[in-house]
Amino acid sequence: MDNAAGTVDSDYVEDLQLIRSIREDDSFWDCIFEAKLDFLNNDADPFQASCVRPEIADSWVRSYNSGLKPDDSDLGEHITEDELQRVLAENAEIADTARSLIKNVESLNLQNDYIFELLDASGIALVQIGNLDQHQFVGPLYRCDEGNVGTNAHTLCMRYKKPFVVVGPEHYCFALQGLIACAAPVIDQSDTSIAALTLTQSIPEGPLSPSDEKVLVHAMSLVSSLAIALSDQLRINQQEVKLAETEQKYSQASLEAQRFESISRTVINAVKDGVLICNAEGSITLATPEAAHLLKIPPEDLMGTNARSLVGDGRSFEEIVEQGGSTTVIIDEELHETKISQIFGSKSELEGFIISLKEAKRTTLGASRGKVGDTADILFKDILGESTQINKAKALASRFARSTENILLMGESGTGKELFAQAIHNQACPNGPFMSINCAAIPPRLIESELFGYESGSFTGAEKGGKPGKIELAEGGTLFLDEIGDMPLELQATLLRVLENKRVIRVGGKTYKQIDFRLIAATNQNLPKLVSEHRFREDLLYRISVLTVNLPPLRDRIGDALYFARFFLNECQIRTGNGRVTLSDEAAHFVSVYAWPGNVRQLKHAIYSAYYTCENGVINIDDFPLYIAQNLNHRAPAEHLGSEPSGALTQNESSSSVKVQDGCAPASNTASEPFCVAQDSPLPTLSLSDLERIAINEAIRQADGNIAAAAAILDISKATLYRKLKDS
């Protein structure tokens, strides 16, 4: 039988031999006794005596060295009743368990006086059962160890962590010579002897009878088995206690967790912003109703969804946190401000993120980069129109925005190229700078320094300390090159190089700087035609036109002209706070069929003008600016409404002029010349510059010669108007 307290039979082999030797050999008992006397009186080495076991010899030496007299009869160290009670209280569990195990020991047919004891590690009796009362030292108020009772079975069994028998003369003290004691250790979970079970019997001096031997062997096995059982039971008890403690801790922890979760939920739900909690990988574990509302995704669908792809701005959450934690993202065409914080575990490891989410004001756009650059606050949802043509263009541009490629926007003047550029920028990198240059509006000699920047003293008038160019400033954002068709040919080669290696060198500079930016170029010119005329580099065209969005002219966008007219009327109403103004049937028809060569911009100004001009809250054709109203005689028949789109700028057509529809006189130099409404062929043409000149004249006329007011009507700056007047 193997276990922690030892192997009953094998552990007793030496003891059995000893007992057998004592029974079979009359002189064995005396041999031990003589050896002890020889050791005590003559300093003889007890290890040399063949009848003395080495453990016993060792114990004699220790007992001797402790100063104990072998002929002492007052053995053991007296302890107080208080100390005993304290020890009993400390060992109550082992004592109770032992008691229940040894209660039947009386039923053993022990022939001699005996005492069955459980002694703690220091030798104090915790339990005593038996009738051996003539030896006072075994009384309860004694501590019995090797130092005060000499060689004994319980000390040795605990020392060697195995059952031990000490017979008559093996005891160091003569007073114990009439006893035989079998002891076995009680061993705890950490393999320490914490107590000993001992059966001590009186034994007649001299050889043992066969029945004595039998009883002794039986007693040894019993003690050993009981000690093993006691050790096991204690271990089980300890495990049960641990289990109960663990269960209690667990249930306390889960109660705490529930309480914490309910508090967190209450707090989180009380926050007005939407809140998402996700793990370190980004998988969402909690989403408040407001977050689900803002994201337009049901809360249950949000669980497990990756927050990194849902509310990211191109940077990793870790990067965002490192750079301040705030960012602006566009989700479902709406602008949102997000704040991201990290959640750390008890060992400072990243456990996840808390993301708060709220609708943002446009002013937050670019805020996290210090608002470098031009204003770009247009989102795709601001690009109006109900026609499939504009919606297709928006969908395409929005798809392109997700790439990092350059984008080319082609469309006639006023079709919304600038709006598209801003919307693409805000969808792709709302936190980055939006740098814009109109190549047609800047004198060619200045474009280079504007674009590339310059070093100090690189030309007369250069700012001290140099100046970064727009490309450099577009780092992390967008460079919008409007009217790219007007870029000087010699600069096109430099621009191509910059686009190819994303490195820029300032004018007069010596070192290149790596810049991460996206180019959005726009033009109302037919670039392939410019290429064929050697006014635009073919390689640059290929480079910038990989992703091209053609913006349809208003005349091709079925239903949009009327939609815009009503929208702009409403805008005027809100702006002025005046009453409602409507279009007469005739005016509405006219708006629908007019070709609007200046597209949305022209329509907008025409409606604004008519709004202020009309009387009685109804706009008639006469209320439109003169150059439009004069087309009355040439407007399309009503049945022309909804006809197929015509005249859209394509890469194969020249867009520098606008097609003028059937029945219209060709453009003239005066504002009094009629304009055209959309009709079928034949199609004479009117150049954009003619249109512009006429629009400018009309605006000045309406503004009674006030340039600032005329510029406002034209939706351009006063400076631009002056420049245009100068150029024309």
Ligand SMILES: Nc1ncnc2c1ncn2[C@@H]1O[C@H](COP(=O)(O)OP(=O)(O)OP(=O)(O)O)[C@@H](O)[C@H]1O
């Ligand atoms: N789809 C649209 N929704 C709302 N407004 C629009 C739309 N398209 C154009 N506009 C308005 O028309 C005007 C001209 O737009 P924008 O400047 O973007 O056009 P563009 O194509 O860049 O013109 P240009 O080539 O002359 O620079 C602006 O006032 C703009 O608000």
